[in-house]
Amino acid sequence: MHFFSTKRVAKEVNFKEAIFKGLPEDNGLYMPERIEVLSKSFFDALPNLTLPEIAFEMSRNIIDGEITDADLISIVNDAFDFPAPAIHVHDQVHVLELFHGPTLAFKDFGARFMARVMGHFLKNEDQEITILVATSGDTGSAVAQGFYGVEGVNVVLLYPKGKVSKIQEQQLTTIGGNVTALEVDGVFDDCQSMVKQAFLDGSLKKSINLSSANSINIARLLPQSFYYAYAHGQIAEPGEEIYFCTPSGNFGNLAAGIIAKKMGLPVRKFIAATNVNDVVPEYLQTALFNPRPSIATISNAMDVGNPSNFPRIQELFGKDFEYIVANIEGVHYTDGETRLIIKQVFDEYHYVMCPHTAIGYQGLVDTMEKYKFQGKGVYLSTASPAKFGNVVEPVIHRKVEIPERLQKIINRPKHAIEMSTDYEAFREYLLSR
């Protein structure tokens, strides 16, 4: 399979090149040149297929021979070894819980798949790579957990000292093995500029093989399409058209849903649900894409003012605005509304949601109501409420239970190397490892 850049200046590459480069030179985004429709027998069988079985068929459709079937089967079995249940909430409303992986958020799906695919390609190459990640919290821990124990890969995480939550810091600093955490005496932007400088440092790159695990990597996006099909199989009949509502920030998760539809998944409508950072819902209303600085909210993983995957969504619909609005409905909610949703759903249905998930719930319910849709709907739960106890507990007046695997992390000793924001010191450190 060839992958082209959405800016169409950079040359086409194969899958392996697309994942190791991450970004094309022209700063576009890699996209597969075609997305084949899968067979009717695959969709008929969905209710009986496991997530790894679905992942195998859908990824093979895109990877197109660059990884053998046997290797792909072991990659998907290893990557998706935790549940992703679609649960009935009320009436025709269902929630797809994507928070049962190691870091309790959906980014585990993308990070674990990408890590195993990279590990696979490196296995026969007798070379090591070092993945540099600057993180303000969650993405870094999903990536680091994803790469934990993957041979041929070292991960160096940079996080700002005192600027991440206690749980996040424990998630970043207690992994060990091939993952090293650097506690930088600065802010997130310092971490990011140190990483950027390293990538521009030609002589450093002669000594070590640097790579990134950016969220726009096609190998992180692709696996997010698998669970849309898995959810469909759990709640709907073969061929039945349903609604999906995706709480969105950079719009990778929604783009992945559209890829699933392009492969033939019966989806009547996608709902793009945001907080007040509503650049995409506004675009769907006005046809004007107006990126702007983000505003801080309680659903902070969606505080994005310039959604990086937006060009992919345009590309998937042939840049046809009418076609886009026929497929995607946009909704947005304030923090006040989000708190109220969390409270109402807890009071009425005893279901506890993180703030991102709450926006997904209301987006689904409001849109089903608007179109008097009688079919089934699924909203994606992107994180466990346990990660957002500070928001959720005061709203529902109850403690949110911390899952055992998170509890374990909280008690583990922290290992981090302290570092100043001085690039030379960082460079020295990388060379001395």
Ligand SMILES: *Cc1c(COP(=O)(O)O)cnc(C)c1O
């Ligand atoms: C990353 C994230 C989102 C947003 O996902 P995108 O793919 O960037 O749209 C939503 N919720 C949570 C909890 C996240 O971590």
